[in-house]
Amino acid sequence: xxxxxxxxxxxxxxxxxxxxxxxxxxxxxxxxxxxxxxxxxxxxxxxxxxxxxxxxxxxxxxxxxxxxxxxxxxxxxxxxxxxxxxxxxxxxxxxxxxxxxxxxxxxxxxxxxxxxxxxxxxxxxxxxxxxxxxxxxxxxxxxxxxxxxxxxxxxxxxxxxxxxxxxxxxxxxxxxxxxxxxxxxxxxxxxxxxxxxxxxxxxxxxxxxxxxxxxxxxxxxxxxxxxxxxxxxxxxxxxxxxxxxxxxxxxxxxxxxxxxxxxxxxxxxxxxxxxxxxxxxxxxxxxxxxxxxxxxxxxxxxxxxxxxxxxxxxxxxxxxxxxxxxxxxxxxxxxxxxxxxxxxxxxxxxxxxxxxxxxxxxxxxxxxxxxxxxxxxxxxxxxxxxxxxxxxxxxxxxxxxxxxx
Ligand SMILES: [Fe+2]
Ligand SMILES: [Fe+2]
Numbered sequence: 363x364x365x366x367x368x369x370x371x372x373x374x375x376x377x378x379x380x381x382x383x384x385x386x387x388x389x390x391x392x393x394x395x396x397x398x399x400x401x402x403x404x405x406x407x408x409x410x411x412x413x414x415x416x417x418x419x420x421x422x423x424x425x426x427x428x429x430x431x432x433x434x435x436x437x438x439x440x441x442x443x444x445x446x447x448x449x450x451x452x453x454x455x456x457x458x459x460x461x462x463x464x465x466x467x468x469x470x471x472x473x474x475x476x477x478x479x480x481x482x483x484x485x486x487x488x489x490x491x492x493x494x495x496x497x498x499x500x501x502x503x504x505x506x507x508x509x510x511x512x513x514x515x516x517x518x519x520x521x522x523x524x525x526x527x528x529x530x531x532x533x534x535x536x537x538x539x540x541x542x543x544x545x546x547x548x549x550x551x552x553x554x555x556x557x558x559x560x561x562x563x564x565x566x567x568x569x570x571x572x573x574x575x576x577x578x579x580x581x582x583x584x585x586x587x588x589x590x591x592x593x594x595x596x597x598x599x600x601x602x603x604x605x606x607x608x609x610x611x612x613x614x615x616x617x618x619x620x621x622x623x624x625x626x627x628x629x630x631x632x633x634x635x636x637x638x639x640x641x642x643x644x645x646x647x648x649x650x651x652x653x654x655x656x657x658x659x660x661x662x663x664x665x666x667x668x669x670x671x672x673x674x675x676x677x678x679x680x681x682x683x684x685x686x687x688x689x690x691x692x693x694x695x696x697x698x699x700x701x702x703x704x705x706x707x708x709x710x711x712x713x714x715x716x717x718x719x720x721x722x723x724x725x726x727x728x729x730x731x732x733x734x735x736x737x738x739x740x741x742x743x744x745x746x747x748x749x750x751x752x753x754x755x756x757x758x759x760x761x762x763x764x765x766x767x
Contacts, residue, residue, distance in 0.1 A: 365525070369525070369528065369529055369532070370532075372400065372529070373529070373532050373533060373536065376396055376533060376536065377536045379392075379396075380392055380393060380396070380536065380537065380540045381540055381543075383540070383544065383600055384544065384547055384600055384601070384604065384651075384653060385544065385547075385548070385599075385600045385601070385603050385604055386541070386544040386545055386547075386548050387603065388596065388599055388600035388603070389540055389541060389544045389600075390408050390410075390419055390420045390541070391420060391422075391596075392596070393408065393507070393533075393537045393540070393541075394406050394407070394408045394420050394422055394507065395422065396533070397494075397507050397509060397530055397533055397534075397537075398422060398509060400526075400529055400530075400533070401492060401509050401512055401522065401526045401529070401530060402512050402513045402514075403492075403509040403510055403511060403512050403513070404423065404424050404425055404510060404511040404512075404513050404519065405421075405422060405423035405424065405425065405426070405486070405488075405509075405510040405511055406421070406422050406423075406507065406508060406509045406510055407419075407420060407421045407422075407450075407507075407508045407510075408420040408421075408505060408506070408507055408508070409442075409450050409454070409505050409506045409508070410504065410505040410541075411444065411454060411503060411504055411505055412441070414443070414444060415441040415442065415443060415444065416441060416442050416443070416444050416450055416451055416454050416505075416506065417440075417441045418440040418441060418442070419505070423486065423510075425486065426484055426486055446473040446474055447473070447474055447475065448474055448475075448477060449462070449465070449474050449476060449477075449491065449493055449508070450493060450506045450508055451474070452473065452474040453493045453494070453495050453506045453508075454495060454503055454505070454506050457495045457497060457503055458495070459492070459493065459494050459495065459527060459530075459531060460491065460492070460493040461491075461492055461493075461522050461527055462490060462491040462492075462493070463489075463490055463521045464489050464490065465488050465489065465490075465491055466478075466488075466489075476488070488510050488511065489510075489511050489519045490510070490511055490512055490519060490520065490521045490522055491508060491509065491510055491522075492508075492509040492512070492522040492526055492527060492530055493506060493507070493508045493509070494506070494507050494509075494527075494530045494531055494534045495534065496534050496537055496538040496541060497534065497535060497538050498538045498539055498542050499539060504538050504541050504542060505538070505541065507530065507534055507537070509522070509526075509530065512526065547604075548604075551604055551607065551608065552567070554608065554611055555567060555570050555607060555608065555611065557611070557614055558610055558611045558613050558614050561613055561614050561616070561618070561621055562610070562613045562616070562621045562622075563622075563717070564621075564716055564717065564718070565610050565613060566763065568761050568762065568763045568764070569710055569711075569714065569763075570607040570608075570609075570610075571607070571761040572706075572710050572757055572758060572761045573606050573607065573609065573703065573706045573707050573710055574602075574603040574604070574606045574607040575603070575757040575760075575761065576705075576706035576709065576710065576754055576757055577602055577603065577606035577699075577702045577703055577706045578599045578602050578603045578606070579750055579753050579754065579757065580702050580705065580706060580743055580746050580747050580750070581595075581598065581599065581602055581698075581699075581702055581746075582595065582599060582750075583746040583747075583749055583750045584702075584742060584743055584746040585598070587746070601652050601653050601656045602656065602699055602702070604653060604657070605653060605656040605657040605659075605660050605699060606660060606699070606702070606703045606706065608642070608657045608660070608661065609642070609660050609661060609664045609703050609707060610638060610642065610661075610664075611642050611645060611661065612637075612638035612639060612640070612641035612642025612643070612644070612645065612661050613638045613641075613642075614641070615637065615638065615641035615644075616634065616635060616637065616638050616641070617634070620634055620635055624718070636665070636673045636674055637674075638661075639661060639662050639663070639664070639665055639673065639674050640662065640674055641661075642657075642658075642660075642661025642662065643658050643661045643662035645657075645658075645661070646658035646661065656699050659697040659699050659700055660697075660699050660700050660703050662674070662700070663691060663696050663697055663699075663700030663701075663704075664700050664703040664704050664707055665704065666690050666691045666692075666696045666700060666701075666704065667690060667704070667737065667738045667739075668692070668693060668696070668701070668736060668737060668738060668739055668740050668741075669692065669736070669737045669738070670689060670690045670691065670692030670693070671690055671737075672690040672691070672696075672704075672738075673690055674690075675689050675690040675691055676689070676691065693740075696740075701739070701740040701743055702743060704738070704739060705731070705739045705740070705743050705744065705747060708731075708738070708739075709727065709731060709747070709754075712726075712727045712730065713727045713758070714763060715763070728748075731744060731747065732744065732748075
């Protein structure tokens with residue numbers, strides 16, 4: 363009884379914490395992390411249901427990758443059928459928890475089998491598993507948490523207990539509700555972005571997804587080398603992805619003749635185009651959350667340059683004469699989030715093909731970014747960018763532009 367009370371106390375705390383997370387990816391990361399913590403699991407994966415498939419969304423493994431460059435794998439897009447052939451598929455299909463002692467020693471009657479490809483590739487040895495469905499209040503299964511190798515006090519893998527199972531199941535119910543909510547937030551944000559995309563076809567959904575993902579990875583690397591507490595990092599990341607995705611929503615305020623003009627803009631048109639920064643800032647004025655404040659910062663400052671030659675600078679609210687804006691902001695007076703998005707946005711614009719230009723060759727893009735370190739871009743961010751370039755490339759693959767267009 364006492365035990366049960368304790369479990370409920372922990373779950374209440376967790377519920378509060380996860381309900382504050384806005385971004386779906388931060389949320390999944392956190393859910394998996396917490397579930398692993400209270401079950402002492404060495405590793406784990408999280409799958410989300412998408413249509414008729416189960417999509418591999420998150421993986422964490424303390425033995426294999428302490429090193430965060432593993433983030434690269436977060437952007438892999440593996441998926442599997444929801445059927446009884448795989449362990450996670452079985453749980454998604456039946457809604458039953460599986461508690462397995464050794465995945466290499468499954469009973470002969472089990473319809474599912476363990477896929478050892480991953481173990482073979484990484485020389486990891488998966489043993490015990492606790493696999494729990496993520497079920498919402500409406501009894502809808504939105505995903506599966508797969509916990510791997512619970513560690514005993516001597517750090518060797520043991521088997522999952524009934525208490526682990528009870529906790530994981532109760533937690534999964536809360537987690538599923540939080541996932542549904544975060545998906546809704548994401549959907550609303552994506553609609554805002556879609557609105558901007560309808561106005562300006564150059565600003566595609568794939569582009570904003572990439573800019574959001576590059577931004578958080580650049581930040582994460584940058585923060586990691588600066589002894590910023592992990593808790594603060596996670597909080598910043600949660601807000602940054604969505605805010606970065608919204609960098610150009612201010613374009614809804616720019617006239618069609620400018621946005622849809624096929625050729626190069628005249629100086630006068632360009633000056634009006636610059637106004638999208640101020641307009642975006644305007645959308646998030648009167649902030650009701652940290653997300654609003656960061657989105658306002660990014661919208662306003664993502665075209666500022668480290669050396670102070672960007673725009674709009676210390677703006678005067680003079681739409682009739684936007685050229686009257688004073689000098690650009692400089693160095694660390696540009697908010698960090700704005701400096702990050704500046705780099706992510708320019709990189710993506712150069713490396714991608716757009717209707718009005720070809721993609722630059724990769725070496726040319728990279729040398730441009732290197733040359734602009736200290737001029738256009740914050741040098742410490744350029745450094746972070748290059749040290750995680752493998753991850754950047756994985757993001758590019760994951761959110762590639764559709765073939766046509
Ligand atoms: Fe912009
Ligand atoms: Fe952009």
